[in-house]
Amino acid sequence: MKKILIFLLILANIAFGQENKKSEPVIINADKLEYNNKEKVAIYTGNVDVKKGNMQLKADIVKIFLDEKSDVSRILAIGNVWFQKEDKWGKAKEGEYIKSQDMIILRGDAELHQADNVVEGDEIRYIISEEKSFVDKKTKRVRTIFFPKEKTDGKENKQSK
Structure with missing residues (x-):
């Protein structure tokens, strides 16, 4: 559980990062979260809703892949993908x-x-x-x-x- 909380704090600071918007939090709502520290991947499933500032992403599944420095390297949204920015x-x-x-x-x-x-x-x-x-x-x-x-x-x- 402690690793998941640390991961979520790291994710909130780096996901969808833009230099001038780093202080904005990333808010992710989903029915389920599975985090694999060994593979450095977080899998959100069920009515996933991601918000950061004026950006919003919705999908059935969102997978967030991290590199060796725990920075986001890739984000994959699967099923009924919808997004909006401004x-x-x-x-x-x-x-x-x-x-x-x-x-x-x-x-x-x-x-x-x-x-x-x-x-x-x-x-x-x-x-x-x-x-x-x-x-x-x-x-x-x-x-x-x-x-x-x-x-x-x-x-x-x-x-x-």
């Missing part, structure tokens, strides 16, 4: 964050939304530091819906539908 949200059957590649991957009926704009595909990969996205087709074609902005009086306004 005005952006997305969903997929599976989501993964890989710290070493600074990448988020959404797999299986993946969708990303920002305002009325949407991109859909079988797999969406996003390299965070480069702000670069790749959308792949495996079973269905990639689809994008976006609403151009119109310029009026030197200002951009979103066109009405």
Whole structure:
């Protein structure tokens, strides 16, 4: 039990870390937690809800993998994955964050939304530091819906539908 409490304190300080938001706590609610210290993995199952600041992640299962320094190296969300950060949200059957590649991957009926704009595909990969996205087709074609902005009086306004 003591190892789990230490692990949770470490996790709260490092998971989903952004330099300017390290003081914000990570709050994880789930039906069950299993932590394996030898393999350095925490497995949350059942209605998992992760919150940090203005970011929220929901899934059936969330696995958090730690490296030898107990830093988060990878996060895997499985089943009914849904997330939101500010005005952006997305969903997929599976989501993964890989710290070493600074990448988020959404797999299986993946969708990303920002305002009325949407991109859909079988797999969406996003390299965070480069702000670069790749959308792949495996079973269905990639689809994008976006609403151009119109310029009026030197200002951009979103066109009405």
